[in-house]
Structures are given as C-alpha cells and as structure tokens.
Amino acid sequence: MKRIRGIRVQKNVRTSLRLELKDKPGQLLAAIEPISRIGANVITISHQRDTKSQNGALIVDIIISLPEARLPELIDALRKNEVAVVRIGTEYLTCTKTFILIGHILHTDLTDTVNRIDKANVAEVTELQLIMPKVSERSTAKLTIKAVGEAEMGNAITILKEVSREKHLLIIDEIAGDL
Amino acid sequence: MKLWKIALIGLGSVGRGVAQVLKDNPQFIIIAAADSKSGVINPSGLDIEVLLAKKKTTGRCGDPKLSAARIAAEADYDILIEVTPTNSVTGEPALSTIKTALLRSKHVVTSNKGPVSLASAELLGIAEEKNVGFLFEGTVAGAVPILRGIKYGLAGNKITALYGVLNGTCNYILTRMEGEGLTYEQALAEARDLGYAEADPSSDINGTDAAIKLVILANTMLGMNVTLADVNQTGISGLTVAALHMANINGQSIRLIASLNPEKNTLEVSPRLLPKDNPLVVSGTLNAVTVETEYAGAITFIGRGAGSVETASAILADLLFITDKYDR
Numbered sequence: 001m002k003r004i005r006g007i008r009v010q011k012n013v014r015t016s017l018r019l020e021l022k023d024k025p026g027q028l029l030a031a032i033e034p035i036s037r038i039g040a041n042v043i044t045i046s047h048q049r050d051t052k053s054q055n056g057a058l059i060v061d062i063i064i065s066l067p068e069a070r071l072p073e074l075i076d077a078l079r080k081n082e083v084a085v086v087r088i089g090t091e092y093l094t095c096t097k098t099f100i101l102i103g104h105i106l107h108t109d110l111t112d113t114v115n116r117i118d119k120a121n122v123a124e125v126t127e128l129q130l131i132m133p134k135v136s137e138r139s140t141a142k143l144t145i146k147a148v149g150e151a152e153m154g155n156a157i158t159i160l161k162e163v164s165r166e167k168h169l170l171i172i173d174e175i176a177g178d179l
Numbered sequence: 180m181k182l183w184k185i186a187l188i189g190l191g192s193v194g195r196g197v198a199q200v201l202k203d204n205p206q207f208i209i210i211a212a213a214d215s216k217s218g219v220i221n222p223s224g225l226d227i228e229v230l231l232a233k234k235k236t237t238g239r240c241g242d243p244k245l246s247a248a249r250i251a252a253e254a255d256y257d258i259l260i261e262v263t264p265t266n267s268v269t270g271e272p273a274l275s276t277i278k279t280a281l282l283r284s285k286h287v288v289t290s291n292k293g294p295v296s297l298a299s300a301e302l303l304g305i306a307e308e309k310n311v312g313f314l315f316e317g318t319v320a321g322a323v324p325i326l327r328g329i330k331y332g333l334a335g336n337k338i339t340a341l342y343g344v345l346n347g348t349c350n351y352i353l354t355r356m357e358g359e360g361l362t363y364e365q366a367l368a369e370a371r372d373l374g375y376a377e378a379d380p381s382s383d384i385n386g387t388d389a390a391i392k393l394v395i396l397a398n399t400m401l402g403m404n405v406t407l408a409d410v411n412q413t414g415i416s417g418l419t420v421a422a423l424h425m426a427n428i429n430g431q432s433i434r435l436i437a438s439l440n441p442e443k444n445t446l447e448v449s450p451r452l453l454p455k456d457n458p459l460v461v462s463g464t465l466n467a468v469t470v471e472t473e474y475a476g477a478i479t480f481i482g483r484g485a486g487s488v489e490t491a492s493a494i495l496a497d498l499l500f501i502t503d504k505y506d507r
C-alpha cells in the first residue's frame with residue numbers, strides 16, 4: 001500500500017477469475033460491465049465457445065487488475081448479473097492461516113467441511129493433511145485456508161467454527177495479530 | 180521501624196512459603212495463624228519454626244476451638260493473609276474472612292482466586308472506603324508481577340489485547356506431548372507423579388483455572404465486568420499427539436492460551452497455534468503473559484506461575500506495597 005499525500009492508495013493486483021455464463025445472448029456483456037464499472041483493467045479474456053461446464057454454462061477465464069480491496073465488491077456485482085465466479089486464482093489469495101481439527105473428521109464428511117469454506121469463493125482450502133490412527137479413533141487434520149483479505153478470512157473462520165461445532169470437532173486456530 | 184502484625188489464614192503450600200519468607204524479615208511478625216481445623220494467637224508474635232513443626236507433626240497449628248473466622252474477627256492484626264483453597268463457586272469461606280477483615284479496616288493480601296474472581300469490585304470498594312489495601316498479585320501467574328506490571332509498569336497505556344499461558348499443569352502436559360511424543364494420558368500421569376497436577380486435575384485441564392485468572396485480569400486491570408460464564412472455554416484433554424506433531428512440522432507449537440480483547444469484550448481459553456519462536460511458547464510449568472499496548476507495543480512477562488516460595492514472593496511484594504503506602 002502506497003501513501004500519496006496522506007491518502008491511502010491501494011495498489012492494483014492481478015487476479016484470475018473463472019466465470020460461468022448462461023449460454024444466451026448478452027451474457028458476456030453482463031460479465032464485462034461490472035468489471036469496467038468498478039475500474040478494473042481487463043488483461044486477458046479467454047472464452048472458448050466449445051468448452052462448457054457440466055451444467056451447460058459457458059466458461060470464461062479472465063485476468064484483471066484491480067485494487068485488492070474491491071474484489072469482493074466485483075464478485076457481488078457479477079453475481080447480481082447472474083454470472084457465477086467459480087474460481088479465484090489462489091496466487092491472489094494473500095491471507096493464509098493454518099488450523100488443526102481433531103475429531104471424527106472422515107465420519108462427519110470432510111468434503112462437506114471443505115466445500116462450505118470454498119463456497120464463499122473468496123477463501124479456499126489449499127492444503128489438507130490427515131492423520132488417522134484407527135478407524136474408530138479420532139483423527140487429526142491440518143488445514144490451510146487462503147483468502148482474498150482479512151475480512152474474507154474472518155468469514156471463512158466463522159464458517160469453520162460453525163462446522164466444527166456442528167460436527168463436534170475440536171478446532172485449534174492460530175493466535176491473532178502479529179505478536 | 181513500624182512492626183506490622185500479620186494474621187496468616189491457611190498453612191498449606193503457600194502459607195508455609197509465606198511463613199518461611201517472613202521468618203527473617205524484621206518488619207513483620209505473625210501474631211495469628213489458622214488451618215482448616217485449628218487456630219493460634221500470640222499477640223507478641225508466633226515462633227514460626229515451632230508453628231511449622233507443630234503443624235507438620237500434628238496436622239494442626241493450634242487450638243481446635245479457635246477458627247479462622249474468629250481470628251479474622253477478633254485478633255489484633257494489621258494485615259490478614261488469606262491463603263486457603265480456591266472455591267470458584269461461592270468463594271467461601273475465604274470471601275467472608277476477607278470481608279470481615281476489610282470491614283475492620285485491616286489490610287488484606289491473598290493468593291486465593293475464588294473471592295477475587297467473584298467479588299473484586301465489592302472487596303476493592305470496601306477497601307477504598309476503609310482506606311486499606313486489598314492486594315492479590317499471587318492469584319494470577321504466581322510469582323510473575325503481572326498485575327502490578329500492568330497497573331503501574333504500563334500505566335497510561337491502553338491495553339488492546341492480552342494473551343497468557345496461565346496454567347502450569349496444562350503447559351507441562353503440552354510440553355511433554357510435544358517434546359517426547361507422550362500421549363495426553365501419559366503426560367497427565369507424569370504431571371501427577373511430579374506433583375504438578377492435583378489428584379483431581381479437572382479444573383486445570385478443562386481450562387477453568389486459566390479462565391478464573393483471566394476474569395481477575397479483566398475485572399481488576401482492564402475495567403471489564405465479567406464472570407467465569409463469559410469465558411469461552413475449551414480445555415486440552417481432546418488434544419492428540421498428531422496435532423502437536425503437525426504443528427511442529429509447520430514451525431508451530433500448541434499452547435493453552437487465555438486471551439481477551441477489551442474492545443470486543445471477548446474472553447477465551449483454548450488451545451491455540453503459535454509460532455515456535457513466540458515468547459508465549461514457554462516450557463514446563465512456566466507461565467507467560469503478553470500484553471499488547473497502545474504505546475509500548477507488545478510486552479511479555481515470563482516466570483514461575485506456582486510454587487510455595489514463588490507464590491509467597493508475590494505475597495511479600497503485596498505486603499511491602501502496603502507498608503510503603505500506608506502508615507498503619
């Protein structure tokens with residue numbers, strides 16, 4: 001972050017987005033319009049008419065440059081236009097935190113736990129390691145979550161804590177701040 | 180030099196440490212003492228060697244008809260030292276003993292967490308009204324001068340957050356699980372054998388002991404108004420060796436951390452991940468507290484959180500604070 005005469009100016013970051021568009025006219029515009037409105041620069045768009053997702057939507061990969069803090073706003077605007085953001089390039093998820101979960105993790109559907117965090121789209125589980133002594137015993141998992149920013153990380157943690165409570169998992173998180 | 184007359188209530192580990200520390204200090208004489216079954220008064224001063232020897236051989240320090248309550252209400256002391264077991268539910272009988280003394284305009288020093296965590300505002304209020312000292316440095320982190328460190332050492336600094344390792348038993352268990360790969364059960368058994376854990380260690384293990392200390396810090400040092408029920412509490416009994424192992428590979432340790440944030444009004448005791456080089460990652464039974472402050476940045480206090488003469492050290496500091504500030 002640079003400071004110009006006391007005003008905090010956020011530097012632009014590059015972000016790659018994978019979008020899913022409904023296969024009907026005007027959809028590409030629905031995707032481009034919020035991007036330019038928010039002041040992001042489009043660096044590349046790749047849009048292959050013949051690659052479709054399982055549910056028949058068109059896939060568009062796009063790399064943009066915008067102030068980092070505005071990414072959640074852009075994603076909201078895209079969603080309002082019925083454009084789904086299905087992936088955000090992890091290299092732009094700048095906030096990383098590690099968690100340890102203890103409990104009957106497999107029995108309680110690990111995929112569901114991970115999906116619920118990934119669903120928010122601005123945070124994702126990038127690493128998962130599991131130690132399971134015996135099927136009947138509690139297992140231990142290490143989980144790394146990356147998020148677009150502190151606020152998004154906060155939301156991911158809230159989801160993780162909710163899931164842990166529901167599934168009776170003991171969650172150990174990193175101490176906050178930079179002590 | 181003024182001679183200060185002490186009534187010592189409780190002759191267990193801490194009480195005996197206090198007696199030892201005061202034995203060679205010409206400023207103080209112990210004129211009364213009590214344990215759970217008896218009491219003794221001698222206005223010209225008890226012989227500490229004789230007192231401790233009698234307690235050791237007979238299990239009693241004095242006359243079964245003389246109770247702690249009577250000593251608090253009737254004996255002619257300047258300062259009452261209350262070092263009986265912590266009752267975190269009612270604070271009794273210590274709470275009544277302390278009140279009796281304060282209402283008689285006597286100074287009180289204690290290491291008993293029960294009355295302080297339950298009724299600090301009321302007790303400090305009486306002390307102020309009667310113009311006497313009510314001090315309890317030993318209730319939090321034993322020998323570590325954390326209360327005075329915050330109140331005087333960091334005076335004027337706003338505290339934005341506090342993190343502490345406040346239970347030596349848990350810290351010992353985690354250190355052994357991490358270092359030797361012991362299971363939780365093995366490490367607990369070892370802590371018991373070494374006398375670090377009580378016969379019933381549940382209030383250490385489930386985080387209650389640390390939570391009580393956190394409540395004392397919150398209410399008496401950070402201007403909060405909370406109770407034990409406000410602390411979000413998770414103990415260490417669910418931890419696996421694998422968890423400590425995974426943390427280790429990542430350059431991290433797991434410690435039972437008591438934390439509070441005065442602005443968000445949140446209090447928590449739970450196992451947390453910390454970088455190994457964080458000063459809070461102390462070994463064995465040590466305690467540590469990091470205070471994040473407005474001007475001074477982060478400051479960490481580390482030292483022995485329990486022990487007979489260690490806790491007596493905190494009590495001695497409280498006594499000297501009183502003799503310094505008050506002339507009676």
Ligand SMILES: NC(=O)c1ccc[n+]([C@@H]2O[C@H](COP(=O)([O-])OP(=O)(O)OC[C@H]3O[C@@H](n4cnc5c(N)ncnc54)[C@H](OP(=O)(O)O)[C@@H]3O)[C@@H](O)[C@H]2O)c1
Pocket residue numbers: 188189190191192193194213214215216238247262263264265272290291292293317318321484485486487490
């Ligand atoms: N030990 C530590 O390292 C440490 C550190 C910080 C704070 N503390 C706190 O300091 C306090 C004392 O700890 P401790 O380890 O010394 O405990 P302890 O070894 O169990 O000793 C307690 C003493 O209090 C006496 N007592 C019990 N009920 C009594 C009553 N109703 N009236 C008068 N005396 C009574 C006991 O009498 P009997 O001898 O007849 O049993 C015993 O002498 C506790 O509140 C503890 O939480 C302890």
